Amino acid sequence: MGNANIMAIPPLGSHELGTEAIPSDHYSSQAFFEQEKEHIFKKTWLMAGRESDVAEHGDFITFFIDALETSIIVTRDKNGQVNAFYNACTHRGAHILNEPCGRAKFMTCGFHGWVFDSEGKLADVPGEELFGDFDKSKLGLKKVSVDVWGGFVFINLDPEPSVSLKEYLKPLNESYDKYLGNKDWTWSYGWRSKFNANWKLLVDAQIEGYHVDQTHRNTIAGAIPGANAPADVYPDSIGVPARVCAYRPEQMAGVQTDVALLSAKHGATSLYTKSENEFSADDGEGVLNEDHPLWIFDAYLLFPNVVLFIQKGQILVQRTLPVSPGECFWEVDFFHTGEVEDFGQLFNSEQGRIQIRDVLTEDLYTAEGIQMNFNAGVIKEVYINQQEIPIRAYYHRLMSAMKGTGESK
Amino acid sequence: MSQAIARPDVSDIEVEINLWALPTTEDRLVKRMNSTMDEINSFHYAMLPKLPAIIDYLNQFKLADLAGDDLKLSRAALAMCEVDNAVYKWKTPVLSTGIDSLRMVKKSGFSDRVIL
Numbered sequence: 465m466g467n468a469n470i471m472a473i474p475p476l477g478s479h480e481l482g483t484e485a486i487p488s489d490h491y492s493s494q495a496f497f498e499q500e501k502e503h504i505f506k507k508t509w510l511m512a513g514r515e516s517d518v519a520e521h522g523d524f525i526t527f528f529i530d531a532l533e534t535s536i537i538v539t540r541d542k543n544g545q546v547n548a549f550y551n552a553c554t555h556r557g558a559h560i561l562n563e564p565c566g567r568a569k570f571m572t573c574g575f576h577g578w579v580f581d582s583e584g585k586l587a588d589v590p591g592e593e594l595f596g597d598f599d600k601s602k603l604g605l606k607k608v609s610v611d612v613w614g615g616f617v618f619i620n621l622d623p624e625p626s627v628s629l630k631e632y633l634k635p636l637n638e639s640y641d642k643y644l645g646n647k648d649w650t651w652s653y654g655w656r657s658k659f660n661a662n663w664k665l666l667v668d669a670q671i672e673g674y675h676v677d678q679t680h681r682n683t684i685a686g687a688i689p690g691a692n693a694p695a696d697v698y699p700d701s702i703g704v705p706a707r708v709c710a711y712r713p714e715q716m717a718g719v720q721t722d723v724a725l726l727s728a729k730h731g732a733t734s735l736y737t738k739s740e741n742e743f744s745a746d747d748g749e750g751v752l753n754e755d756h757p758l759w760i761f762d763a764y765l766l767f768p769n770v771v772l773f774i775q776k777g778q779i780l781v782q783r784t785l786p787v788s789p790g791e792c793f794w795e796v797d798f799f800h801t802g803e804v805e806d807f808g809q810l811f812n813s814e815q816g817r818i819q820i821r822d823v824l825t826e827d828l829y830t831a832e833g834i835q836m837n838f839n840a841g842v843i844k845e846v847y848i849n850q851q852e853i854p855i856r857a858y859y860h861r862l863m864s865a866m867k868g869t870g871e872s873k
Numbered sequence: 874m875s876q877a878i879a880r881p882d883v884s885d886i887e888v889e890i891n892l893w894a895l896p897t898t899e900d901r902l903v904k905r906m907n908s909t910m911d912e913i914n915s916f917h918y919a920m921l922p923k924l925p926a927i928i929d930y931l932n933q934f935k936l937a938d939l940a941g942d943d944l945k946l947s948r949a950a951l952a953m954c955e956v957d958n959a960v961y962k963w964k965t966p967v968l969s970t971g972i973d974s975l976r977m978v979k980k981s982g983f984s985d986r987v988i989l
Contacts, residue, residue, distance in 0.1 A: 514983045525984040564984040655977035656988050682962055682970050722921060723957040726928060781983075797983050807931035807939070807947055814898065815954040822958055825971030 473694050473850050481697065481856045485845035490862070491662040492838040497789040501531055503866050504768050509611070509618040509625065509632050509703060511770050511783060513538055513565075514651065516615065518546060522569035522582055526551055526561050527619065530793065531786040536608055537561055537571070538617050541582040548610035548619045549584045554603040580605050614644030616781075632703035636764065640774075643748030646801070649779060653817060654797035655824075661831035662838075663769060663792035664862070666784040669827045670763065670771040671695075671708050671854040679830070683823045688760065689713050690851065697857040703767045705861040706854035709753075710760040723815060731777070731812030752776055765854060767861050777801065780820075790835050796824065878933050881926040883946065886919040894948040901948075901955040902974055906967050910959070917960045920953055 490496045512527035518540040527536045535551035537560065551559050553573040560573045560580065570587060571580045579588035584605035592598060609620040611629040614636075618629050625632075630641075659666060669675070673693020677685060692711040698704050751774060753759040761775035773780035779799040786792050798817075804810050837843045848856045883890060893916050895901050905913060920927075927950050931943065939947050959966050968974075978987045 517982065517984055527984070528986060564986050565982060651983045654980040654983065654985070656980050656986065657972075657976050657978060658988055679970075682968055683958060721957050721961050722924070723953050726925060727954070730928075730932075793988070795980065797980065805936060807934070807936060807950075808928060810936060810947075811928055811950060811954070814951045815957070817898065818954045818957070821974060821977060822968060822971065824977065825968060825974055828972045828977075829970060 474697055474853055480699065481853065481860050485847050486856070486859050487845050488838045488843055490859075491664060491835065492789055494789055496866075497531075497786070499866055500786070503868055504862070505529055505532055505786075506621045507625075507868075508768055508865065509620045509629050510768075511616050511766065511781070512536060512548070512610075512619045513617040514615060515546065515612050515617055515645070516647065516650070517565050518617065520567070522567045523565075524561060524568060524571070524582075525565045525617075526563065529621075529785060531788065532621075534621070535559055536619055537605070538610065538619070539571075539582040539584075542569075543583075545583075546610055546612055546617060547582065547584060548608040548617075549580075549605035550608060552606065553578055554586065554605065555589075560605075612645075614641050615646070615649060616644070627702055633766070634701055634704070635698055636704055639747070639749045639751050643751040644772075644774070644779060646747065648801040649799040650801070650803075652798045652800045652813070654795060655821070656793065656795040657828070658787075659792055659794055659828070659831055660790055661792060661835040662789055663784040663786035664858070665831040665834055666782075666792060666794045666828070667765065667769060667771060667858065668855050669831060670782055671706060671765050671858065672852040673708055673710070674849060674851040675827075679826050680823060683819070683826060687712065692758070693851070695851065695854050697853055699857070699860075705765050705767055706857040707762055707764045708854055709762045711756065711758040712760060714758065724819070727812045727815035729812075730808030731816070765858060767858070768865070778816075790839060794828070878930050880930050880943075881923050883923060883927070886923070889916045889919045890945060890949040892916065893952040894945040895952065896948060898951070898955070899979060901952045904952070905955050905959060906974070908966055910964065910966060913956045913959050913966060917953065917956050920949065924950060924953055 510529070513525040517523065517525050518538055521540055521542050524537055524539045527538065528534070537549045537551045539547050539549070541547055551561055553560050553575060555573065555576055555578045558573055558575040560571050561568070569582055571582070572578070577590045578586065581587045584607060586600045586603045589595070589600060609622060609625050611618055613629050613633055672695065673690045676688055676690040676693055688710045692713055693708055695706060695708045697706045753762065754776070761773050763771050763773045766772055769784050771782040777800065781797045782794070784792050784794045804813050893901065893904060895904055927946060931939065931947050931950065934943070958968070963969070980987050
């Protein structure tokens with residue numbers, strides 16, 4: 465390997481992350497979960513949507529945090545500003561919007577018809593005179609902190625977040641913001657599922673390379689050897705604790721099928737087959753590791769619940785959101801540039817989509833069994849090796865957030 | 874303009890094409906999961922020799938223009954992506970070391986909450 469150092473992993477115990485076993489009760493404890501709701505889901509920046517889904521005045525998306533029984537509306541107002549509000553009519557508390565997305569320059573509550581504009585102001589009240597002394601200007605929708613980075617809308621339930629989104633996401637710099645925010649990226653496909661597992665287990669499964677050789681022995685074995693999945697930790701970052709990277713082996717092992725090779729002639733959407741096509745990273749200086757011939761992707765952990773995969777020609781976003789200590793929603797979404805116009809591109813897209821689907825079924829296979837063992841108290845601590853250091857960095861960040869220390873770094 | 878690519882002769886595998894030319898990825902997934910390995914192999918090895926020519930032929934048209942027998946042929950070609958792992962890696966119709974693929978419910982957009 466010409467760039468041997470690129471495969472380096474931080475040594476055990478580096479960055480004050482320690483070497484001790486990690487307790488498992490933070491995956492199963494109701495008390496810990498209640499604290500997570502307070503200190504994490506009410507205090508950190510959460511990816512709520514894609515800015516392009518609120519491109520025009522009146523466009524809206526809704527975002528649910530089930531564990532908090534909280535629904536958020538994100539809108540684009542007439543001044544071009546992105547706003548976020550609690551999805552709660554200030555009359556008697558009904559949800560105003562129930563669709564995941566749509567367009568409504570004025571949002572009308574289905575209960576009694578109170579109308580709010582896209583800035584959240586109460587615009588009309590049927591039978592207003594029935595309320596007597598009444599000040600509409602004080603009854604706008606309750607605001608939620610919101611910002612946009614990399615084309616993604618993030619919300620924060622803290623009315624005054626202690627750090628800006630930009631600060632939160634360091635070391636991801638302006639290049640990442642521009643690259644990911646490129647308007648050419650369009651949502652291609654995605655899946656959503658519900659698991660009987662703690663929300664963090666679905667994150668853990670994606671942020672280390674140690675599992676690859678065994679977990680994926682029936683799919684991509686050889687395409688990304690575990691040893692070619694180095695990791696980095698960012699101890700000074702508030703919102704990006706770690707990343708894991710993936711490189712092809714110099715000698716491709718495993719099965720490269722005729723179908724995969726045919727697919728590679730027509731695009732770059734498969735993670736596991738080197739594309740014969742090129743993809744340029746406009747405004748993304750340094751984002752793609754294009755200098756390395758074997759690089760496939762970098763996957764960044766965006767605390768608390770997103771793993772963002774960046775590769776040539778594709779962005780992949782995995783999100784989990786908790787319902788209860790042992791229950792969560794998991795979803796994955798893919799973004800590509802350009803429309804699929806001819807059959808070669810469609811074939812490539814289909815092959816890539818099916819390969820990643822089958823790989824993901826393996827990634828998702830272990831979480832529910834682990835959860836059962838944690839719930840039963842059979843496993844009280846877990847052991848994290850050098851290659852799994854992103855999990856240690858994730859745990860470290862989790863605990864600092866629970867103490868309320870991480871946000872004020 | 875480059876010369877038009879002639880449609881490959883697939884008359885000898887018409888039966889297999891008819892069985893697997895299902896409209897959506899999900900349809901083809903269910904078909905694979907409910908098939909035997911003999912059925913999957915029969916389809917795969919019938920299609921494989923002709924697949925490069927089929928892709929080249931179909932690739933000369935805009936997707937929106939594919940219709941009739943060509944649309945059917947395109948769906949059968951896409952089914953080759955669905956059976957690939959079963960044929961070469963699993964040797965069985967369903968992966969035994971993963972969750973049921975049908976638990977992953979297709980979304981219609983980034984904000985879609987298809988499962989509530």
